[in-house]
Amino acid sequence: MTAAKIDLPVHRIRAYMEPGPIVLVTSAHDGERNVMTMGWHLVMEFSPSLIGCVIAGGNHSFDLVRASGECVINIPTVSMVDAVVGIGNSSGRDVDKFAHFGLATDRAVEVAAPLLRDCHANLECRIFDDALVDRYNFFILEVVRAHVARTPKNPETLHYTGDGVFVRAGRTISRRADFRPALLGNGR
Numbered sequence: 001m002t003a004a005k006i007d008l009p010v011h012r013i014r015a016y017m018e019p020g021p022i023v024l025v026t027s028a029h030d031g032e033r034n035v036m037t038m039g040w041h042l043v044m045e046f047s048p049s050l051i052g053c054v055i056a057g058g059n060h061s062f063d064l065v066r067a068s069g070e071c072v073i074n075i076p077t078v079s080m081v082d083a084v085v086g087i088g089n090s091s092g093r094d095v096d097k098f099a100h101f102g103l104a105t106d107r108a109v110e111v112a113a114p115l116l117r118d119c120h121a122n123l124e125c126r127i128f129d130d131a132l133v134d135r136y137n138f139f140i141l142e143v144v145r146a147h148v149a150r151t152p153k154n155p156e157t158l159h160y161t162g163d164g165v166f167v168r169a170g171r172t173i174s175r176r177a178d179f180r181p182a183l184l185g186n187g188r
């Protein structure tokens with residue numbers, strides 16, 4: 001039987017549409033570095049590898065990403081949930097979040113922003129197009145280098161639904177045989 005539906009206030013649709021995973025964005029500029037939590041991002045293109053994301057103008061990270069033109073998108077898993085929440089509820093203007101949250105870092109290859117060692121994946125990014133930054137705080141980034149852990153195969157990434165609640169990933173359903181090649185990543 002189909003469940004009855006309610007009339008949901010449109011400002012609450014995020015819980016249904018939120019993509020994932022929650023990521024930690026590291027940035028660096030002029031001798032300073034920072035990290036913020038981010039949920040509002042989307043994949044826009046395979047090649048070049050483009051990601052769109054919103055970084056609110058009031059965030060310290062906004063200034064560092066905009067000024068340097070670079071950042072790293074780090075993908076944490078459930079074991080980092082406390083850091084994810086803490087990093088997203090404090091500002092690099094007030095605190096050194098790397099020291100405060102005990103974040104181990106590694107040097108990136110293409111950009112100045114650091115990689116977060118304990119994250120499952122680290123995507124080094126450069127701003128590809130800033131046309132929508134002034135209007136929407138929307139950055140279009142190109143992933144120029146990607147470091148990903150070989151295991152686990154299905155990492156338990158965190159997906160935010162608002163109101164302090166996360167959904168954890170980890171189980172997969174494959175329908176690969178039913179997909180057109182073009183929808184599986186540029187046909188490769």
Ligand SMILES: Cc1cc2nc3c(=O)[nH]c(=O)nc-3n(C[C@H](O)[C@H](O)[C@H](O)COP(=O)(O)O)c2cc1C
Pocket residue numbers: 022034035036037038039040041054055056057058059060061062084085087088089090091092093160
């Ligand atoms: C789960 C979660 C998701 C968030 N997603 C975003 C986001 O997509 N964009 C954004 O601008 N801020 C987002 N924030 C808020 C920033 O992480 C927060 O404002 C942070 O303090 C900014 O740090 P900064 O001033 O050091 O850059 C999120 C916070 C949390 C806890």
